[in-house]
Amino acid sequence: MSLTLSLQRSLQQTPARTATIFGTRRRSFREHGDRVARLAAALRSQGLQANDRVGILAHNSDRFLECIMGVWWAGGVLNPVNIRWSVPEIVYSLDDCDTRILIVDKAFAALAPRIGATARHAPLFVYADDGAAPPGMLSFEDLMEQHEPVEDAGRSGNDLACIMYTGGTTGHPKGVMQSHMNLWSAATMRLSETPILRGSTSLHVVPLFHIAGLGRVVMQSIAGECQAVLPGFDAGAVLEIIERERITDTVMVPTMIQAVLNHPDFDQRDLSSWRRLGYGASPSASVMVEQAVQKLPNVELSHAYGLTEACPVISSSGPAHHSEDARKSGLSRSAGHPAFGVLVRIVDAGGREVPRGVVGEITARGPNIMLGYWNKPEETAKALRDGWLFTGDGGYLDADGNLFIVDRIKDMIVSGGENIYSAEVENAIAQHPAVAMCAVIGIPHEKWGEAVHAVVVCKPGAELDEEAVRTHCRERIAGYKCPKTVAFRDALPLSSAGKILKRDLREPFWAHRGSA
Known part of the structure; x- marks a missing residue:
């Protein structure tokens, strides 16, 4: 290894085969x-x-x-x-x-x-x-x-x-x-479930300093296939290189995918070489999935869940989980089954395994799990217990062993004693045709402890008000889960990997209360 x-x-x-492509x-x-x-x-x-x-x-x-x-x-x-x-x-x-x-x-x-x-x-x-x-x-x-x-x-x-x-x-x-074993194991687990397309050219869009990028490098290197690289994400550049270099597959986060699908050049580009699109980093991507299925009918979709400490794979859901039946049943919103070689347990606050369907903390073990944190023995001991990685993510396993991610444990909103998972509220809001992006956080509330607050970015030319968002949500989720307040922005703060930075959204509300 x-x-x-x-x-x-x-x-x-294959010494003469093209290994890398960067610009010309x-x-x-x-x-x-x-x-x-x-x-x-x-x-x-x-x-x-x-x-x-x-x-x-x-x-x-x-x-x-x-x-x-x-x-x-x-x-x-x-x-x-x-x-x-x-x-x-x-x-x-x-x-x-x-x-x-x-x-x-x-x-x-x-x-x-x-x-x-x-x-x-x-x-x-x-x-x-x-x-x-x-x-x-x-x-x-x-x-x-x-x-x-x-x-x-x-x-x-x-x-x-x-x-x-x-x-x-x-x-x-x-x-x-x-x-070496951690990274090799994670890559070969993915390859055993979804072998690389022979003669493929994989496009690196996510940052290579991020585990999603590095993990993809290891996979493509093991397979001995070509790797094309863009210096950073730009939707127009993604479309151009897919057409020019006959890209077969790539991995992006949902915010990137939406930008590509909505780019004005999308319909003018020849994307016939594109065969696979992987995505991750978001438990609330159902609207993006529907759009991708419609606009990329010949592209296989797959979703992976993981984190840096797992190098990064814990579970994945392939094309079967994105079929019409799977989308109608809600199965497409799952993170699929644990990867080959990985065990997953859902546990309560005391570390005890909970029944199927009950939300708890996701834990995992396998040869891909990190050695620990550098020079941080106490942090390592908290994260690695008896061989299990405690992820800090909330989720549950259904009767068939499919893993559903509901929220980061720290992102769960507790309002009036009720646990509210932001991903569920975000999924509801994202279904509104005027919404381009959204994020849901908990903000201080004198009576309920926390209140549900939504931050919404509208599509260009679309208009939406606070009451329309609440009305839309009440038709889809319980009233106590609906946003009590809604703010509209031109953009959401994103990390370099395309993840929404909820801590930046929370900070103004919690800065003087000792919590963020």
Whole structure:
């Protein structure tokens, strides 16, 4: 279970096949492998030892793919840095796991002086972009030319492969330790259920510093197929590259998918090569699914549920869960069955398993579950108990073993003693034809403790008022679940992975009450 074994196999079996596509640049597996091995040599020449950490602060690119494999080839540990973080947050992650080499692209090179000045140990900066490196940095391309390829370090199994920092929604971010076995297992579990299309070209749209992006890289690498990369999400660019490069499959979050489906160029593009679309990061995507089925009738839809600590797969639902019957019955709203090799239990606050149909905390165990949190034994002990990962997500299993996600435990709204799951309310609101996006949170209420508050973004040209939203909801869900207040915005705050940042929506209401 070595993550570099996949590249070795492709170099042996299909060296001339296209490995990466970025803009107009195409590289074969032979070229890709040569650059990976040269980068590994360069990293070792700069003092990298086995298990040392290397950070990457950059937009998606083919060089990012080379960095991922090159760090592993050299025997190092990857630290992908969240590009949305402030300098203090970046420095925290570097200091926390003692990252001494940081690879940056043009977009983030200007941050290097502040990072170097405030980090406990100023990292060695490597400039991975076109053109000359800024003063004080080594050139990625020069390093390639100056070093001959080296042999793979051959790390595998429980050897540490990656430290991926969580978003830090409360306190400092936690460094999730992922081994070669963790990442390999998660990828092969998915491949065993949904084999990669032979001759495929997979498009990376979600950030590669995110586990959804990194996990997809590992899957496509194991399969030995082509990977096309966009530097970031742009709906028009997604449509253009699907047509130009004959993209067969991609993974996006629902907000991205909606932007693609609603783009003015959608009907003008030849999307006939597109065969599969995976999505995740949202338990309330039923409206998006209906739209995708109508506009992409030849594309298979699949949904996966997971988290960074599971590298990321816990469960998945494939095309059968998106059929007309499944959509009518509500089965399409499930996260499907646990992945091969993963066990799932739903437990109460005391850690006891609850009956089918009863909501509790989702727990999981399997070879894909993280080693723990870097230098945080207490946090690790809370999350990993007797071999089970406690996810912090609320959900239930139905009689057939399908997993339904209802909410983050912390996002559950308790109003007048009743538990209200925001995803259920969001699903109801999203069915209104004038609604483009929505989010539901709990806000302080003197009598009920919390009240349901909805934040709505209308479709262009559409109009909606607060009472219309409440009336619409009362026809679909119980009255106590309906929003007591509704706010309208032009946009919702999104993370770099396209997730709605509910903490940003809650903060103004709870800032002076000690809760968020």
